[in-house]
Amino acid sequence: MSDHPRIYGLYGLRVKTALPLPCAGTDSGAAPDVELIEYPPSMFSASCAQPRTVTQESELYQCYSLADGSIHVRWLRLFEFLVSASGDRIGWRSLNGHSMESLQTYLLGQALSFALLKKGIEPLHATAVVINGQAVALLGDGGYGKSTLAAALLHLGHRLLTDDLLVLSEEDSAVRAQPGTPRLKLFPETAERLFARTTGTVMNPLTHKLVLALDHTRCHSQPVPLGAMYLLPSPRSRCSTISIRRVPQRRAFLALLKNTFNTSIAERARLQQQFSFANRVLAKIPVRSLRYPRNLELVPAVAQAIVADSERDR
DSSP states (O other), rough: OSSOOOEEEEEEEEEEEEEEESSBOOOOOOSSSEEEEEEEEEHHHHHTTEEEEEOOOOOOOOEETTTOOOEEETTTTTTTEETTSSEEEEEEESSOOHHHHHHHHIIIIIIIIHHHHHHHHHOEEEEEEETTTEEEEEEEOOOOOOOHHHHHHHHTTEEEEEEEEHHHHETTEEEEOOOSSEEEEOHHHHHHHHHHHOOOSSOOOTTOOOOOOOOOGGBBOSOOEEEEEEEEOOOTTOOOOOOOEEOOOOHHHEEEEEETTTTTTOOHHHHHHHHHHHHHHHTTTTTTEEEEEOOGGGHHHHHHHHHHHHTTTT
């Protein structure tokens, strides 16, 4: 890790850190929006000594709201993070010496989502690919195949904008999708079949999923207009053909609420922010349901159907 912090452009934010991030640096003289700092254990001990409220808790994951307005999140045997009350600082600590790629996956995804919410930004659980100058967003829960479809679209020559976490910015009548980190998370079989890759960094000891770094030829590093959002089917769904249909407004609204990236924070103010965001985006961007057989061999055909559908909008 470098001793000299740099400022990077990520999700439309200026992120300051001594970590060597794979995204583009920025020469802007403006102050950073978020600073990422490695904290000693004593910082976490001091914060945890204050009154706290359990926000979400399971065998592997814990999230607490602290009395000073900060958030403490921990993945057991992996990492823990402290997010300041203003969202302008995230302190991190590795609990078991995991790889830099694994740290970045959690720090620039789950942990950063709390800072985004503090700043009034609603991140979506989505992967976005740039097709003919516009982003198409693939929405779905973990295991729905967002990254798999993105890999197939990249194989067709399109570029990744962001994987798993999508930030949208609203500018006049347009909605723009912001670039994330240049990487995909794929299972080895998928990486080999759709991406011609057999090596990567294991995301964590509880999964075989790999973190695959991408070079600049496969990624788009600038914000682009969002053209459409596609709702992916549940892995349990059964169908025999590929179909794409416009989603009614009410169902689209509920889908955007469901596909928030951060489900831990459910305070009244956050829910009001989330509802307002969904209404504004849906007034400008179409949402479509995507159904297809859950067969890895058919994924390239599904990717081609998405490209064809997006081109009809132009």
